[in-house]
Amino acid sequence: MGKRILAGTHFMNGDEACAEGAVAAGCSLFAGYPITPQSEIAERISVRLPQVGGVFIQMEDEISSLAAVLGGAWGGAKAMTATSGPGFSLMMENLGLGLMTETPCVLINIQRGGPSTGLPTLVGQGDMMQARWGSHGDYAVIALCPSSPQESFELTVDAFNLAEIYRLPVLVMSDEVVGHMYERVDIDPDKIKIVERKKPSLPPGEFLLYKPGPNLVPEGMPSFGDGYKVHVTGLTHDERGYPIIDAATQHQNVVRLRDKIYKNIDDIVRVEETATEDADVVIVTYGISARTSLGALNMARDKGLKVGMLRLITVWPFPEAIVKAMAQRVAGFVVPEINLGQIVLEVDRVVRGDTIVRSVPHAGGDIHDPRVILEAIEEVLAHAS
Amino acid sequence: MPAKSRALPTPDLLTDVRHPMEKYLRMDRLPHIWCSGCGLGTALSCFTYALDELGLTDADLGVVSGIGCTGRAAGYLNLDSYHTTHGRAIAFATGLALARPEKKVVVISGDGDLFAIGGNHFIHAARRNINMTVLCVNNFNYGMTGGQFGPTTPIGQKGTTAPYGNFENPFNLPYLAASSGAVYVARWTSLDARRVKEAMMEAIQRPGFSFVEIISPCPTNYGRRNRIGDGLDELRYYQENTVIRHGSDPKHADLGPGKEITVGCFVDEPRPTYLELYNELVVKKNQF
Ligand SMILES: Cc1ncc(C[n+]2csc(CCOP(=O)(O)OP(=O)(O)O)c2C)c(N)n1
Numbered sequence: 041m042g043k044r045i046l047a048g049t050h051f052m053n054g055d056e057a058c059a060e061g062a063v064a065a066g067c068s069l070f071a072g073y074p075i076t077p078q079s080e081i082a083e084r085i086s087v088r089l090p091q092v093g094g095v096f097i098q099m100e101d102e103i104s105s106l107a108a109v110l111g112g113a114w115g116g117a118k119a120m121t122a123t124s125g126p127g128f129s130l131m132m133e134n135l136g137l138g139l140m141t142e143t144p145c146v147l148i149n150i151q152r153g154g155p156s157t158g159l160p161t162l163v164g165q166g167d168m169m170q171a172r173w174g175s176h177g178d179y180a181v182i183a184l185c186p187s188s189p190q191e192s193f194e195l196t197v198d199a200f201n202l203a204e205i206y207r208l209p210v211l212v213m214s215d216e217v218v219g220h221m222y223e224r225v226d227i228d229p230d231k232i233k234i235v236e237r238k239k240p241s242l243p244p245g246e247f248l249l250y251k252p253g254p255n256l257v258p259e260g261m262p263s264f265g266d267g268y269k270v271h272v273t274g275l276t277h278d279e280r281g282y283p284i285i286d287a288a289t290q291h292q293n294v295v296r297l298r299d300k301i302y303k304n305i306d307d308i309v310r311v312e313e314t315a316t317e318d319a320d321v322v323i324v325t326y327g328i329s330a331r332t333s334l335g336a337l338n339m340a341r342d343k344g345l346k347v348g349m350l351r352l353i354t355v356w357p358f359p360e361a362i363v364k365a366m367a368q369r370v371a372g373f374v375v376p377e378i379n380l381g382q383i384v385l386e387v388d389r390v391v392r393g394d395t396i397v398r399s400v401p402h403a404g405g406d407i408h409d410p411r412v413i414l415e416a417i418e419e420v421l422a423h424a425s
Numbered sequence: 426m427p428a429k430s431r432a433l434p435t436p437d438l439l440t441d442v443r444h445p446m447e448k449y450l451r452m453d454r455l456p457h458i459w460c461s462g463c464g465l466g467t468a469l470s471c472f473t474y475a476l477d478e479l480g481l482t483d484a485d486l487g488v489v490s491g492i493g494c495t496g497r498a499a500g501y502l503n504l505d506s507y508h509t510t511h512g513r514a515i516a517f518a519t520g521l522a523l524a525r526p527e528k529k530v531v532v533i534s535g536d537g538d539l540f541a542i543g544g545n546h547f548i549h550a551a552r553r554n555i556n557m558t559v560l561c562v563n564n565f566n567y568g569m570t571g572g573q574f575g576p577t578t579p580i581g582q583k584g585t586t587a588p589y590g591n592f593e594n595p596f597n598l599p600y601l602a603a604s605s606g607a608v609y610v611a612r613w614t615s616l617d618a619r620r621v622k623e624a625m626m627e628a629i630q631r632p633g634f635s636f637v638e639i640i641s642p643c644p645t646n647y648g649r650r651n652r653i654g655d656g657l658d659e660l661r662y663y664q665e666n667t668v669i670r671h672g673s674d675p676k677h678a679d680l681g682p683g684k685e686i687t688v689g690c691f692v693d694e695p696r697p698t699y700l701e702l703y704n705e706l707v708v709k710k711n712q713f
């Protein structure tokens with residue numbers, strides 16, 4: 041048996057780091073379909089899983105990839121798939137199945153430029169709203185955005201843990217530049233915490249598959265063959281998991297799917313603040329755009345401008361309270377992202393006119409020129425004074 | 426709070442009558458949604474009798490369904506049961522089978538689910554020889570959504586979206602299964618409950634990808650629209666037109682109005698399964 045955790049210092053790209061994070065977190069099933077710029081995840085994990093007793097399967101498309109991951113999860117596996125733009129679109133229906141059936145698993149999207157085939161080899165961050173709303177119906181998701189290969193490793197581990205804790209498919213919304221960027225990745229086994237699947241504490245007969253605990257998450261998940269004779273369905277269901285097609289059950293079911301995330305938002309949300317204490321303008325950003333924004337921040341500070349950065353590590357659920365509180369003390373927010381303005385809509389929604397919100401859009405294919413972000417900062421400052 | 430289950434109508438005469446296969450059924454979910462005269466009840470009963478004769482329990486196998494009238498089968502079985510998305514039962518079952526190689530996964534779904542929206546997954550799971558049994562209840566139409574034509578509707582037959590009669594060439598399912606690599610392929614009609622049960626037993630026992638087509642009446646939609654009559658009339662049609670041809674080339678088992686219904690076991694030929702090959706050719710290379 042090979043090692044699950046490759047302790048030591050490595051030089052690897054973000055995609056490979058995602059694969060290593062998955063293996064370290066205990067992933068034992070990967071089902072995927074090749075697509076640029078995700079393929080290095082599949083390639084790496086196809087080498088690694090057979091070494092640690094897991095299974096790699098290349099499916100016939102992304103629809104079946106996520107379906108197999110959900111099946112694998114109910115079979116007791118920690119399971120993952122990874123894709124990019126077009127494949128992410130194909131996964132939307134089964135993402136809904138995973139959310140509705142409260143199936144823990146991980147879905148990585150290495151974002152490229154869209155829509156459609158778009159820019160297969162070049163960067164984009166245009167799937168952020170799709171991550172939140174792409175499947176039909178109401179629900180909540182957790183989406184994490186790494187800004188480096190190191191973080192690709194760490195957030196993939198976290199994604200597996202959050203999936204087990206909150207019982208849902210967790211999205212890692214990386215991007216082409218982070219995915220293909222080679223950097224130092226330190227893997228320290230002592231720093232890796234792994235959450236194992238919670239098994240039912242009640243015997244079959246007494247256990248209810250979807251009876252929530254105090255945190256609104258179902259308590260314990262039996263695997264196929266554990267003797268619980270579960271019924272798992274994408275239909276609206278009661279606590280037994282039995283389909284009940286009426287408005288009252290729908291209300292109970294769907295409101296809880298949302299609330300189990302939003303009532304636990306403080307435990308889920310993670311952000312990183314840089315130089316925000318005295319900041320007049322704060323850059324709100326995520327993923328690779330946080331790296332370019334750091335360049336802009338340094339240029340601004342060199343000019344004596346008080347600029348800080350709020351990096352969203354968790355983009356969904358959106359860190360509302362943090363942004364709202366900050367809106368009371370800054371002159372404005374600048375929101376660079378490699379799309380025509382998606383997460384800026386959330387910032388705007390939360391700020392409700394309390395301060396200036398300036399989008400720094402980019403259609404994709406490249407990262408921002410930090411000078412463009414700096415210009416936006418200067419505009420906001422001029423406007424505010 | 427679990428919602429109250431619907432009360433069973435219990436005519437006096439029947440109060441003490443229990444389903445002999447109760448142990449395999451979720452009695453708290455009955456009555457089922459299927460129409461009277463539908464072949465689905467027969468197919469489900471045959472499955473429970475097959476399990477009983479093989480002595481299998483929920484410790485040995487689980488069921489996955491897609492969406493459709495047939496797709497509701499999973500929800501009535503007192504086993505680990507998974508009711509997935511339309512067309513994706515086989516893909517879901519692939520993950521389940523890989524995660525639990527010591528258990529059998531049975532997919533029960535309809536012709537539209539398995540061969541229209543899910544057709545790609547069928548041929549690939551067969552090609553890979555994933556360890557699963559696929560039971561297709563073929564009623565020649567989309568029953569659940571109101572009788573539209575589908576990939577198995579014979580030429581000339583009507584559906585709600587084929588008002589002038591279907592002109593698309595239908596799939597011959599045993600031929601498709603055989604050429605995709607299934608290790609066991611059989612077809613029976615729901616008239617012949619004993620043989621359906623036996624074919625299910627054989628299919629479940631074969632390691633790898635096995636397939637049974639169960640030709641079945643849908644009196645509410647297909648039967649009515651094509652003037653076949655009620656469920657019993659359709660069974661009579663099967664009785665008069667069925668020929669058993671074990672071991673024959675499934676290429677010649679195509680169906681259509683005026684054609685005989687060729688049934689039997691067409692393929693029974695073992696082949697290494699996906700996981701056997703994976704372990705032999707991939708995992709072993711990593712054990713130095
Ligand atoms: C993605 C998607 N498309 C369409 C449907 C609607 N739909 C539900 S069941 C069904 C057809 C089922 O036909 P079949 O598999 O033959 O099952 P039957 O009802 O005949 O047993 C369709 C089209 C759906 N549920 N999901």
Ligand code: SF4
Pocket residue numbers: 458459460462463464465494495564568569642643644645646647
């Ligand atoms: S619509 Fe057809 S297939 Fe569906 S339950 Fe009724 S008879 Fe059976």
Ligand SMILES: [Mg+2]
Pocket residue numbers: 493535536537562563564565566567568
């Ligand atoms: Mg049908």
